[in-house]
Amino acid sequence: MIVAKRAIYTIGRVQLTRTLSTRASTILSALDISTTEELSGVYDGQWRGSGDIFSSVCPTTGEILARVKSASPQELHDALARSREAYTLFRHVPAPRRGEILRQIREALSAKRDELGALVSLEMGKIRTEGVGEVQEFIDICDYAVGLSRMMNGNVVASERPGHSILEVPNPLGVVGVLSAFNFPVAVYGWNLALSLAAGNATIWKPSPSTPLCSIAVTRIVARVLESNGIPGAVAGLVTGGREAGAAIAESRDVELVSFTGSELVGRNVGKTVMSRFGKTILELGGNNASIVMPDADLSIAVPSVFFGAVGTAGQRCTSTRRLYLHRDIAPEFLDRLKKLYATIKPADPLVDGTLLGPLHTSAALKTYSDAIDHLRSIDADILTGGNRYTDAPLDAGNFVQPTIAIPKSVDPKAKIWSTETFAPILNAAVFDNIEEAIAWNNAVPQGLSSSLWSRDIRNLGKWIGPGGSDAGIVNVNVGTSGAEIGAAFGGNKSTGWGRESGGDAWKQYVRWSACTINFSDSAPLAQGVNFSI
Ligand code: NAD
Numbered sequence: 001m002i003v004a005k006r007a008i009y010t011i012g013r014v015q016l017t018r019t020l021s022t023r024a025s026t027i028l029s030a031l032d033i034s035t036t037e038e039l040s041g042v043y044d045g046q047w048r049g050s051g052d053i054f055s056s057v058c059p060t061t062g063e064i065l066a067r068v069k070s071a072s073p074q075e076l077h078d079a080l081a082r083s084r085e086a087y088t089l090f091r092h093v094p095a096p097r098r099g100e101i102l103r104q105i106r107e108a109l110s111a112k113r114d115e116l117g118a119l120v121s122l123e124m125g126k127i128r129t130e131g132v133g134e135v136q137e138f139i140d141i142c143d144y145a146v147g148l149s150r151m152m153n154g155n156v157v158a159s160e161r162p163g164h165s166i167l168e169v170p171n172p173l174g175v176v177g178v179l180s181a182f183n184f185p186v187a188v189y190g191w192n193l194a195l196s197l198a199a200g201n202a203t204i205w206k207p208s209p210s211t212p213l214c215s216i217a218v219t220r221i222v223a224r225v226l227e228s229n230g231i232p233g234a235v236a237g238l239v240t241g242g243r244e245a246g247a248a249i250a251e252s253r254d255v256e257l258v259s260f261t262g263s264e265l266v267g268r269n270v271g272k273t274v275m276s277r278f279g280k281t282i283l284e285l286g287g288n289n290a291s292i293v294m295p296d297a298d299l300s301i302a303v304p305s306v307f308f309g310a311v312g313t314a315g316q317r318c319t320s321t322r323r324l325y326l327h328r329d330i331a332p333e334f335l336d337r338l339k340k341l342y343a344t345i346k347p348a349d350p351l352v353d354g355t356l357l358g359p360l361h362t363s364a365a366l367k368t369y370s371d372a373i374d375h376l377r378s379i380d381a382d383i384l385t386g387g388n389r390y391t392d393a394p395l396d397a398g399n400f401v402q403p404t405i406a407i408p409k410s411v412d413p414k415a416k417i418w419s420t421e422t423f424a425p426i427l428n429a430a431v432f433d434n435i436e437e438a439i440a441w442n443n444a445v446p447q448g449l450s451s452s453l454w455s456r457d458i459r460n461l462g463k464w465i466g467p468g469g470s471d472a473g474i475v476n477v478n479v480g481t482s483g484a485e486i487g488a489a490f491g492g493n494k495s496t497g498w499g500r501e502s503g504g505d506a507w508k509q510y511v512r513w514s515a516c517t518i519n520f521s522d523s524a525p526l527a528q529g530v531n532f533s534i
Contacts, residue, residue, distance in 0.1 A: 020035055020063065021063060023349070023351065028066070028119075031116065033119075034066075038067045038068070039067070040216075041068040042075050042076075042239050043233060043237055044075075044233065044237045045234045045237075049070055049075065051073070051075065051076075051241060052070050053067050053068065054067070054068045054210075054240060055067050055068075056212055057362075058398075059361050059399050060125060060349055060350060065213060070209075070240045070242070070245065071240065079239050080249070082237065083203075084175055085234065086233075086235045087200075087201060087202035090172070090200060090201070095149045095199075096149050098197060099148070101229050102197055104228075106146065109139050112135075113135045114132060119131070120132075121358070125361050127350040130312070131350075134186050135186055135187075137191075138194075141191050144486055145507075154513075155167070155168040160528075161519075161525045163522075164519050165518050166518075169513070169515075172511065172512070173200075173201050173257055173511050175201065176201045176204070176255070176256065177249040177252070177258045178196075179249060179259070180262070181262045183316045183317060183423075184317075189207065193236060196510050198510075203235070203236055203237070204234075204237040204249065206249055209242045210362060212240045219236065250274050251273055258279060258281050259282040259499075260283050261285075263285065263286055264285045264497075267497055271283055282497075284491055284496070286449070287319055287450055287492055287496055288419070288420070289309075290321070291309060291451075291452045291480065292325045292454065292464075294453070294455035294457065295327045297330065297454035301454075306480065307341045307342070309452075310322070311357060311403045315403065315426065316365075316423055318496075319474065319481050322421065322428065323442075324428065325430055325438045325442070326431055328433055342385045347390055359400045360399040363399055368422060369389075370389070373387050373388075373404065376428075379408060379409065379410070379417065381409065382409075383406045384405040386403050387406075403426075405427050405429060406429070407429050408428055408430070411432075413440075435460055448472045450472055450473070450476070450484075451474065452478075452480055453470070453478075454477075454478055485503075488502070488504050489503055
C-alpha cells in the first residue's frame with residue numbers, strides 16, 4: 001500500500017530525515033504543499049507562523065504528513081486587526097461584485113476538487129468519495145452564495161404614520177470567526193465563508209489542529225482569487241492553532257459572530273464566552289441521531305441507508321446514525337440483513353477505490369471507542385457484531401476499529417449509552433411497539449440534530465413531521481440521518497446548539513439588520529398616537 005521515500009525535513013535550523021509515503025507525497029505535491037519544509041499556518045494577507053508547531057498525522061498510516069507553524073499570540077492579535085481592516089474596505093464592495101469573486105473561488109476550487117478531496121481523505125481519514133463530496137459541498141454553497149449576492153434583500157414595512165416609510169436594511173456585520181471541527185475540515189468552512197463573503201464580512205478561520213493541511217490548501221486557493229481581484233487577503237484569514245487560539249477568537253470583541261462547530265463540551269464554553277460579551281454565535285454541536293423503522297418500511301432501502309448512516313465516515317459525522325429503533329414486527333429481519341452488510345465491510349486505505357471503511361481520525365478516538373465498548377459490556381449489552389480494533393498489519397499502523405451493533409438491555413433514553421454522542425461507529429438498537437413510543441425515545445435525549453423515519457404510511461409521516469413529532473433540526477422520511485444538501489438550513493436544536501448554516505435563511509445571521517424609519521412629511525407624529533405637544 002505504501003512506498004516510503006526519504007525526505008529531508010527542516011525543523012528550525014536542524015535538518016532531519018524522515019520517510020514520507022509516495023501515497024502522501026503525491027497528494028501534497030499536487031496541491032503544492034511542501035513535503036520537506038515546515039509550513040506557515042497563518043494567513044492575513046501574508047503567510048506567517050511562529051507559534052507552536054502542530055503535526056498533521058495520517059490516521060491511516062500514522063506517518064507525519066507535515067509540520068505546521070501555528071499562530072503566536074501576537075500573530076493572532078495582528079491577524080484579527082488585519083481582518084477588521086479588511087472588513088472596513090470589503091463592506092463597500094457591492095454585493096454582486098462580491099458574488100463575482102465567489103464565482104471565481106468556486107471555479108478555483110472546482111479545478112482542484114479531486115486533489116483537495118484526496119487531501120481530505122489523506123489527512124482526515126474519510127474515504128475518497130466522501131472527501132471529494134465535501135469539496136463539492138463547498139463548490140455548491142459558492143454557487144448558492146453567488147445567487148444570494150443579488151438577493152440579500154431587506155424589507156419595506158408599511159408605517160402607521162402618514163408620510164413615513166420603514167426599511168429593514170441588511171448591512172455587512174463585521175468579522176466572522178469560524179472555529180471548525182476535524183470531521184468536515186473543508187465543507188464547514190465553505191458554508192461559512194461563502195455566506196460571510198457574500199454578506200460583505202471578513203472571515204477568520206481557526207480549523208481543527210489535527211487538519212491544518214486542508215485549511216492551508218483551501219486558504220491558498222481562496223487567497224489567490226482575492227489577491228487577483230485586488231481584495232485584501234485578510235478577508236479570508238487563517239490562524240491554525242489549538243484551544244488557546246479558539247478561545248482568543250471567542251473572547252475577542254473584534255469578532256462580531258463566532259460560528260463554532262464541534263463538541264457540546266467545547267461549544268458550551270464558547271457559547272458562554274461569546275454571550276458574556278454580547279457577541280453573536282452560531283453553534284453546530286454534537287448529534288445523537290436516531291432512525292426509526294416502521295413495519296411497513298421498504299427494507300431494501302432502509303437497511304443500506306442505516307448501514308451508511310452508522311458506518312459511513314467510520315461513524316464520525318455529526319449526523320451519523322447512533323440509535324436504531326426497530327418495530328417489533330421487523331426487528332429480527334432488519335438486524336439480520338444489517339449484520340450481513342456489516343460482515344461485508346473491508347477496512348482499508350480510504351484513498352483506495354472501493355474502500356468503505358477508513359480509520360478513526362486520531363489515536364485518542366481509539367480510546368473513546370474502546371471505552372464505549374467496555375461500557376456496553378459492563379451493562380451486559382448484546383454485541384451483535386464488532387467490538388474490537390483491527391490489529392493486523394497494515395491496519396495496526398492506523399486507527400481502524402470494527403463497526404459495532406449492540407443491543408443494550410435498558411431502553412431508557414436517559415441512560416448514558418443512549419444519551420451521549422460517542423464519535424465512533426457504534427450503533428445501539430432497541431425494539432419498540434408503537435410510533436409514539438419511538439418518537440418519545442427519539443426526543444428524550446439532550447441532542448437534536450438529525451432523525452429519520454422509515455415508513456410508507458402517510459399517517460406516520462404526519463405524526464413524525466408535525467407538532468408532536470421529531471424535535472431535531474433535521475427530520476427525514478425514508479432518507480438516512482446523514483448526507484444533507486446545502487439548499488436547506490443545516491443545524492440542530494437543544495444541546496446541538498440551535499445553529500443554522502448553509503441554505504434557507506442562514507444568511508440572515510451574517511448581516512447586521514437596521515430598522516430605518518424615514519419621515520418624508522412636514523410633521524413629526526409619534527407612533528401609537530402618543531401626544532407630546534406643548
Ligand atoms: P472539538 O470541540 O474538540 O473542537 C472543535 C474546535 O474547537 C477545534 O477547532 C478546536 O481546536 C476548538 N477548541 C477546542 N477548545 C476550545 C476552546 N476552549 N475555545 C475555543 N475553541 C476551542 O470538536 P472535534 O472533536 O474537532 O469535532 C467533533 C465534534 O464536532 C462532534 O461532537 C461532532 O458532532 C461535532 N460536529 C458538529 C457538526 C454540526 O454541524 N452540528 C458538524 C461537525 C462536527
